Amino acid sequence: MKLHTIATLACAASGLALLAGPLAAQDLRQVRFGTNWVAQAEHGGFYQAVADGTYAACGLDVEIVPGGPQANNRMLLPVGRIDFYMGGNMIQAFSAIQEEIPTIVVAAMFQKDPQILMSHPGEFDTFESLRESPAIxxxxxxxxxxxxxxxxxxxFSEANTQPYTFNPAPFLANPRAVQQGYLTSExxxxxxxxxxxxxxxxxxxxxxxxxxxxxxxRRELVESDPEVVRCFVEGSILGWYNYLYGDNAAANELILADNxxxxxxxxxxSIEKLKxxxxxxxxxxxELGIGAMTDARMESFFNRMVAAGLxxxxLDFRQAYMLDFVNAKVGIELRPQ
Structure with a gap:
C-alpha cells in the first residue's frame, strides 16, 4: 500500500474529514504509539488525529497505548512492541545515544518543556528568590x-532540597516551600x-x-518505511493544530474514555495553559510549523546539560534526532490569523 503525506492530501481540517471516509475503507497500515503517561490534554493532538481521521487520511490506523505508573512504553519501542513513542525531553534522547539504544527523535510537539517550580504568593515571588527557600x-x-x-x-543548592513524593501536603503545610511540578497539573x-x-x-x-x-x-523504521514516519509526524502536527484551534470535542471524549x-x-x-x-x-x-526542531536549539540544550554534568x-548528540520530517510548515495555515 502506498502512503500519502498529509500535506499532499489536505491543507485544512474540512478536507481531511472528506478524505478520511474513502481511505478508511482501504487496508490501513497499523501502528502503535505509546505515550509516557495516562491520557490527558497534553496528548490531545495525537487523540485529535485519531478522532478526526487525520492519520487514516494518509493510510495509518493508529492505536494509542497509554502509559502510566505501571507501564514503561519507552522499553517497548526498541524491541518493536510499539512503533512510535512520546518522549519527555531531549535528556532521554541523548541518553539513548550514550547507551547505544537505536531510537531517534523525529519531531517535537512541545517547543517548551512544561516543567515548573512553584511557590506560595507573597513568599518567593521572583525566580531568583526561589533558591532561598529552605525546602525545595x-x-x-x-x-x-x-x-x-x-x-x-x-x-541553587542541593542542600535546600527535600524529596518530592508527588503529594502536595508538604508544600501546602509550609508557606516557604518551593515545589517542582508540571505546568498543566500541580x-x-x-x-x-x-x-x-x-x-x-x-x-x-x-x-x-x-x-x-x-x-x-526506531532507526530501522526510518530507513525501511520513511513514508510511515512522515505520515505519523505530519498527522500529529495537524492533530495539534486542530486540537488547539479547532473542534476538539471528539478527541477529549477519547481522552476521557482512556482515563x-x-x-x-x-x-x-490544561489547554488554556498550553496556549x-x-x-x-x-x-x-x-515560521516552521508545529513540531519544529533546529540544530541550534539542540546544541544549546546539549551544551547546558554538559555544563550541568549530565x-x-x-557525545555525538546530533545522532539523537533528525530534521527530515519537520520544518515544512505543514498545517501552518490552520493557525488563527
Whole structure:
C-alpha cells in the first residue's frame, strides 16, 4: 500500500474529514504509539488525529497505548512492541545515544518543556528568590536532571532540597516551600485543593531550552518505511493544530474514555495553559510549523546539560534526532490569523 503525506492530501481540517471516509475503507497500515503517561490534554493532538481521521487520511490506523505508573512504553519501542513513542525531553534522547539504544527523535510537539517550580504568593515571588527557600521539593529524577542545571546556571543548592513524593501536603503545610511540578497539573491541583493560585515559574523561560513531548521511533523504521514516519509526524502536527484551534470535542471524549479519572475541567485548564505559555506553538513554530526542531536549539540544550554534568562533551548528540520530517510548515495555515 502506498502512503500519502498529509500535506499532499489536505491543507485544512474540512478536507481531511472528506478524505478520511474513502481511505478508511482501504487496508490501513497499523501502528502503535505509546505515550509516557495516562491520557490527558497534553496528548490531545495525537487523540485529535485519531478522532478526526487525520492519520487514516494518509493510510495509518493508529492505536494509542497509554502509559502510566505501571507501564514503561519507552522499553517497548526498541524491541518493536510499539512503533512510535512520546518522549519527555531531549535528556532521554541523548541518553539513548550514550547507551547505544537505536531510537531517534523525529519531531517535537512541545517547543517548551512544561516543567515548573512553584511557590506560595507573597513568599518567593521572583525566580531568583526561589533558591532561598529552605525546602525545595524535588523528585529523584528531577534532582538528577533539571535541578543540576539550576545549580550550575542559577545558583541553587542541593542542600535546600527535600524529596518530592508527588503529594502536595508538604508544600501546602509550609508557606516557604518551593515545589517542582508540571505546568498543566500541580498548579491546578493546588487551586482545587487549597483555593489559591501559586506563583508559577516555567523553567523553559529561564533557559531550560529542551524540546518536549517528542516523537521517537526506531532507526530501522526510518530507513525501511520513511513514508510511515512522515505520515505519523505530519498527522500529529495537524492533530495539534486542530486540537488547539479547532473542534476538539471528539478527541477529549477519547481522552476521557482512556482515563476515567480525568475531567473535562482539567482538560480545559490544561489547554488554556498550553496556549498561554506557548508550549506547543511559539518560537520557531511560527515560521516552521508545529513540531519544529533546529540544530541550534539542540546544541544549546546539549551544551547546558554538559555544563550541568549530565553528559560528556564528546557525545555525538546530533545522532539523537533528525530534521527530515519537520520544518515544512505543514498545517501552518490552520493557525488563527
Amino acid at each position: 521539593l524535588v523528585g529523584r529524577e528531577g534532582l538528577a536532571t533539571f535541578y543540576q542545571w539550576l545549580i550550575v546556571e542559577h545558583g 498548579p491546578f491541583a493546588i487551586e482545587q485543593e487549597a483555593g489559591f493560585t501559586p506563583n508559577v515559574f516555567l523553567l523553559a523561560d529561564y533557559g531550560f531550552d529542551t524540546y518536549s513531548t517528542t516523537i521517537e521511533t 476515567p479519572e480525568m475531567t473535562l475541567e482539567k482538560i480545559e485548564y 498561554e505559555y506557548g508550549i506547543v506553538d511559539s518560537g520557531d513554530t511560527l 553528559f560528556p562533551a564528546d
